[in-house]
Amino acid sequence: MGRLSFVGLGLGASGITLEGVDELKSASTVYLEYYTTPHEPRLLTEIERATGKRPVVVDRDFVEDGNRILTEAEGKRVALAVLGDPMIATTHNELRVRAIKKGVETRVIHSATIASAAASASGLHSYKFSRTVTVTRESVGRLTQAYHILHQNILEGAHTLLLLEYDTQSGEGVSPADAMAGLLLAEGNFKRGVVSEKTFAIVLSRVGREDAAKAAGGFESLSKGEFGEPPHCVIIPGRLHFTETEAVSAIFAIGESDVRGNSDGVLRTAQTLVPKYVSKTRKALDSVRNRLGPQYEPVVENAELYMKDAETFLANGEDEMAMLSIGYAEGLLDSLGFAGVVRIDW
């Protein structure tokens, strides 16, 4: 009976698992697709040596079309060897679904993938990584979504992994410097104070390969760095636990005082605005209080109550309610100005 196996090759030339080796050995045909990720030159020979099988190297179109693979897998065992973990790419997931629908048995053999290995290699706590961002050549000039996700992650104190696209067929890709420049460009547009030349980041190149390289520092110095051949990824840490600071310092051989999280300076909208509006409203209130007749006392009292509420909500992280309250307090006061009751100097 036929079977279609998706076998992960992990990260280096020898990242295939023993289970993966057995699966390739038992397959009638082994296809290998490695065009979207640069690979070690000796990958092919390593697979041949370990499995006794010579993989048929195919391109992305062949896998996306998939018809030949699916037809063959109906009658015999076909294995598709894929760099990293085999089901990370949507293309392979879709091929698997088509196989299942045709009644072909499928099997998935996992291996290391950059998403977890990068976290693991960085010395940062894996569970503190939030959404990963892929930076493509198309997106790098306008990193709106990446900037938004990074902002969210940093606000939560979480770390962000940026995977930088590289296409081995065209030989074009995104360098760490490109990605950092793209984020600084987005910063110029959105001005949320998410990144600057001083943002502390980690660059990991060729993770899991013999020629792996790593660097850590500020955007400014990293942008001038030479990282050699792709693949590269960039990690932008959120808030650091002291054991993370210690680990990054040891692993990247830099002083602990040079290891910095990026969450401290980044504030939520309400954290920036509520204190500003409270102080402004309090000042305005003080300036009109003595000029208002007793009928306006309830207005003043309520404005004060809602300012206090705003501060309490903010302290509890209930940002929307804090903004509602301070808006309400301002509105109460401003209404008197609009109605000509009193002139308010904001």
Add this chain to the structure above:
Amino acid sequence: MGRLSFVGLGLGASGITLEGVDELKSASTVYLEYYTTPHEPRLLTEIERATGKRPVVVDRDFVEDGNRILTEAEGKRVALAVLGDPMIATTHNELRVRAIKKGVETRVIHSATIASAAASASGLHSYKFSRTVTVTRESVGRLTQAYHILHQNILEGAHTLLLLEYDTQSGEGVSPADAMAGLLLAEGNFKRGVVSEKTFAIVLSRVGREDAAKAAGGFESLSKGEFGEPPHCVIIPGRLHFTETEAVSAIFAIGESDVRGNSDGVLRTAQTLVPKYVSKTRKALDSVRNRLGPQYEPVVENAELYMKDAETFLANGEDEMAMLSIGYAEGLLDSLGFAGVVRIDW
């Protein structure tokens, strides 16, 4: 010269990579720590078979203490074999840092870890997973942080992986039913509409092992399921792309209409409140408009302007600004009530 290697064993009995096998072969001593994750019974014999080395099985205290490993690694090659990817656990990271500080060379050999393999096995898009949550026996009765992270993820349409703790030494752990019950309990406390008996979830058991099992469905039916031996994990999807629906349907052999994302019903605070407050304020404004003298015209005009602003901000996802605006509009109007200018029926 000495060296301390951290070698990932991946997920099954044969999840070690070829590079890992070579590293264990060249080590003078191989330690194996597998107490925090249940493993396949034949793991030890598989490692022996592949490497010719009989690992010394050690417990967590031995690794946490680490003194013997570190001392030995100063003079010879010591390998610590670890289930999954070796640096996911903080303990191993800390041991690595201590080794680096002692001047001992360290090496990390990655392999598959549940965090990426679960995403990959589920048919969901890996890049849509946000922060992973570990549910411990201590936390399961009060899943405040897990509930908060799940809420955030679902609001963003992102998927959440819950890793369920299991301790092989005590034989105690968190079952999928425990985790779901814990989340429903948190729902009872926080009432954000994040989970219910109908929440669609995926349970993956023993991922990457020969006896792997999987199920998908609503909390209610999954809570009654029998999933066998640990480890287990639960995935709660956010918003589903149609290719994800198709993949989950095929992989879990359930109808596409039974595959549901969980983001649609979950609203942000501002999404719930702003439309309600706008409609309330508009009605109140209409009811007083004809009873107000011309001097109050600017108040009415501004209240209307700010209500429109609130709606625009909300549509653009600027929740805090939407709340500020609707609060301000309400305040403008209410001020007239407090000052006795007009009676407002809210």
